[in-house]
Every structure is written in C-alpha cells, then in structure tokens.
Amino acid sequence: MKTTTLRFSRSTIAIAVGALVVAGAITFSLAGHAEKPDAAAPQAPSVTVAAVLERSVTEWDDFSGRVESIERVEIRPRVSGTIEAVHFKDGQLVKKGDLLFTIDQRPYKAELARAEAARAGAQARAALAKTELERTKRLIEDRAVARRELDERENAQQEADANLKAAEAAVLTARLNLQYTEITAPVSGRVSRAEITVGNLVATGATAPTLTTVVSVSPVYVNFEVDEPTYIRYASGGAVGNAGVQRIPVAIGLTSETGYPREGHIQSFDNRLDIGSGTIRVRAVFDNADGTLTPGMYARVRTGDANAKNALLVDDRAVGTDQDKKYVMVVGADNKATYRQVTLGPMVEGLRVVRDGVKKDERIVVNGLQRIRPNDVVAPEVVAMDARVAGLGKSVSGQQVATAQ
Numbered sequence: 001m002k003t004t005t006l007r008f009s010r011s012t013i014a015i016a017v018g019a020l021v022v023a024g025a026i027t028f029s030l031a032g033h034a035e036k037p038d039a040a041a042p043q044a045p046s047v048t049v050a051a052v053l054e055r056s057v058t059e060w061d062d063f064s065g066r067v068e069s070i071e072r073v074e075i076r077p078r079v080s081g082t083i084e085a086v087h088f089k090d091g092q093l094v095k096k097g098d099l100l101f102t103i104d105q106r107p108y109k110a111e112l113a114r115a116e117a118a119r120a121g122a123q124a125r126a127a128l129a130k131t132e133l134e135r136t137k138r139l140i141e142d143r144a145v146a147r148r149e150l151d152e153r154e155n156a157q158q159e160a161d162a163n164l165k166a167a168e169a170a171v172l173t174a175r176l177n178l179q180y181t182e183i184t185a186p187v188s189g190r191v192s193r194a195e196i197t198v199g200n201l202v203a204t205g206a207t208a209p210t211l212t213t214v215v216s217v218s219p220v221y222v223n224f225e226v227d228e229p230t231y232i233r234y235a236s237g238g239a240v241g242n243a244g245v246q247r248i249p250v251a252i253g254l255t256s257e258t259g260y261p262r263e264g265h266i267q268s269f270d271n272r273l274d275i276g277s278g279t280i281r282v283r284a285v286f287d288n289a290d291g292t293l294t295p296g297m298y299a300r301v302r303t304g305d306a307n308a309k310n311a312l313l314v315d316d317r318a319v320g321t322d323q324d325k326k327y328v329m330v331v332g333a334d335n336k337a338t339y340r341q342v343t344l345g346p347m348v349e350g351l352r353v354v355r356d357g358v359k360k361d362e363r364i365v366v367n368g369l370q371r372i373r374p375n376d377v378v379a380p381e382v383v384a385m386d387a388r389v390a391g392l393g394k395s396v397s398g399q400q401v402a403t404a405q
Contacts, residue, residue, distance in 0.1 A: 044377045045376065045379065046378070046379045047381070049380040049381065050314075050318070050363065050384060051385060052359065054311070054360040056309065056311075057311050057313070058348070061230050061346060065300075067222055068222070072215045075101075075213065076204075076209065077101075077103065079180045080103075080203045083196055083198050084103060086198060087101065088100055092190070092191050093189070096184075105178060108181055111177065112175055115170040115171040118167045122164040122166070123164055125164075126161055132153050190291075191214050195209065220286055221286075222252055222264070222299050224284070224301045228278050233305070249304040250303045252264070252299040254297065255298060260302045268282070269282055312354045314354055315385055322341075326343070327339055329374070331378060337378050338374065340358060343356040343357060366383070
C-alpha cells in the first residue's frame with residue numbers, strides 16, 4: 001500500500017499560529033467587556049448644615065492683667081537710732097496706727113527734757129522783760145527815766161518773746177522726734193517682712209533703708225491694656241468717661257479658677273494710647289474680702305459692651321481658613337455650596353460672632369467642610385446651629401471667651 005506524506009512550509013505554520021492567537025485575544029477582550037458593569041455616577045457628599053442665628057448678645061473680650069494694691073507704703077525711719085523692738089510678724093494684717101517698730105527713745109527723751117527746760121528759761125526771761133517794760137512805762141509818765149530806756153525795755157521784751165517762741169518750737173521738734181521713734185502703720189493692710197531687725201542702727205535721709213512695706217488688701221486694682229479697636233468700640237457706645245466706665249461689665253479669673261467668678265467695675269481709662277503697642281491702659285477695681293488677690297498676681301480679664309446688641313452667630317466648626325482669610329460654605333436652595341468670605345468677632349455663648357459675610361437664616365456647612373469644594377452639589381443634613389451648646393446658656397460665655405484674630 002502506498003503512503004502519502006503531507007509537507008507544510010514554515011511560513012504556512014507561522015501564519016496559522018498567529019491567526020489563532022489573534023482570534024483568542026479578540027474573544028477574551030469581548031468576554032471581559034461583556035462582564036464589566038457600567039461605572040456608577042458620583043454621589044453628592046453628605047454634609048451637616050445649620051441656619052445662621054441672630055441673637056441679642058453682649059460681646060466679651062478677654063485680656064491679661066495684673067493685680068495691684070491701691071495703697072502701698074515703704075516704711076522708712078524718720079529719726080536715727082537703734083532698732084529696739086519689732087512689733088509684728090512677717091505677713092501679718094495690720095490696721096492703720098498699729099505699732100511696727102520702736103527705735104531707742106532715750107536720746108530723744110533727753111532732748112525733749114532739755115528743750116522743755118530751755119523753754120521754761122525763755123518763759124521766765126519773757127515774763128521779766130514784760131515786767132520791766134511796764135515799770136519803765138510808769139516811770140516815763142513821771143519823767144523819771146529817759147525815753148531811751150523805754151525803747152531798750154521794749155526791745156528786750158520783743159527779744160524775750162522771740163526766744164520763747166524758738167524754745168517752744170524746739171520742744172515741738174523734740175516731741176515729734178520722740179514720736180517718730182515709734183513707727184506705726186500709715187495704712188491698713190498686709191505688712192511684709194522686717195528688713196531691719198533688732199539691734200541694727202538706722203539713719204535718716206536719702207539713703208535711709210526700707211524697714212518694711214505695707215500694702216492695702218481690699219479693694220485692689222487690676223490693671224490691663226485694651227487694644228485700639230476695642231477702645232473705639234467702647235467709646236462709640238458712650239462707655240468712656242467718668243460715668244460711662246461704670247457701665248462696662250468687667251470680671252476676672254485667676255489661673256486656678258474656672259471662668260470669671262470675680263466681678264468689679266472699671267475705674268478709668270488712661271488719657272492716651274501707647275503708639276508702640278497700640279493699646280490703652282485700663283484700671284478696674286475689685287473687692288478682695290477673702291484676701292486671695294495679691295499684688296503682682298496674674299489675672300484673666302473679661303470685659304463686655306455696655307449695651308447688648310443683635311449679632312449673627314455660627315458654630316466655630318463652620319469657619320474655614322484660607323491663608324489669611326476666614327470663610328464659610330453657604331448651601332443654597334439648589335444644594336450647591338458657595339464660598340463666602342467672612343469677618344469674625346469674639347465667641348459668645350459658645351458660638352462665633354460673624355460681623356460680615358452671611359445673613360440670618362442662611363444655611364452653612366458646619367460638618368464636612370473638608371470634603372467639599374466651592375460649587376459642589378451636596379447632600380445636606382439640617383441640624384440646629386446651637387445644638388452643641390443647648391442648655392449651657394450664658395455659663396458657657398464665662399468659659400469660652402476669645403477674641404478673633
């Protein structure tokens with residue numbers, strides 16, 4: 001039987017293999033395209049929005065202050081001598097007139113005795129001069145003595161009176177010096193420590209040492225500085241002046257206290273602004289019955305406008321920062337977010353005052369601001385603007401006062 005052998009060229013085989021590969025690739029591509037679902041349309045980002053509030057509020061501003069005593073006296077010796085006794089304990093409360101130090105009195109008692117003796121002699125000489133003058137006047141009427149003798153007696157009597165006055169002044173000086181040996185408190189308050197102790201010699205004059213200091217305790221001053229815009233706002237409201245300053249509410253809190261529990265009143269504004277810092281000094285007065293406020297102590301100061309006024313309020317989370325600008329995203333009826341630059345005020349009752357840029361009842365984004373861009377369509381969820389601070393009332397304002405930068 002005869003066998004027939006089929007022979008193919010290499011080029012024919014290569015063409016056939018290539019055709020098979022192309023056919024398989026087309027089949028795989030069509031199959032993959034058929035299995036891939038259609039891409040879903042992008043969903044609108046979900047955000048929380050709230051309506052801008054309008055309320056009658058008192059705007060508060062906060063500053064840093066220092067407590068100062070109303071009266072502060074450095075006790076210095078008015079006579080020289082040796083400290084004989086110290087009559088107080090360091091840090092003791094004293095009253096005006098309480099004895100603080102005693103300087104050795106013996107030299108001054110002796111000087112007083114000498115001055116009194118000199119005065120007695122002057123009194124005797126003055127009395128004698130007066131008697132002789134009267135006798136001479138009678139004799140001159142009888143022409144028993146010359147006129148010249150009468151003149152001499154009048155001169156002697158005038159000289160004796162002058163010497164008597166000098167002697168009385170010396171007695172007064174000696175008595176004052178003796179009183180100065182007992183150093184008393186010139187004001188009521190708290191005394192410092194005794195800088196000079198018993199047995200030390202002290203002197204008077206420009207180099208006289210400070211024996212101790214006394215500062216008044218209650219009331220006290222709290223001095224602080226107000227920036228120029230705040231001062232202008234107070235002045236435009238009629239709160240600057242002898243009567244106006246009483247209308248500005250002011251309170252302080254110490255570093256260990258929460259909020260501003262101590263209320264006082266502003267006594268005065270300074271008469272000029274510091275051109276270097278752009279601030280003006282303010283002095284407020286506070287009662288200090290418990291003695292906690294100590295001169296030099298740091299105090300947080302809160303002041304408010306004299307009159308309440310309507311203000312627009314937003315949640316501070318709704319405010320974004322764009323370099324040096326502040327902005328919010330306003331959501332319109334079409335749910336489109338619009339960029340709006342705003343001017344901010346201080347925090348009041350847990351919400352931020354907005355001076356310009358929004359209107360009452362406009363909806364703004366309070367949560368999800370970082371997920372959207374201007375002109376994005378959003379899916380808004382409406383909440384109350386003051387939901388976070390509901391029920392806290394004005395107690396929040398005493399703890400969250402801040403001035404917008």
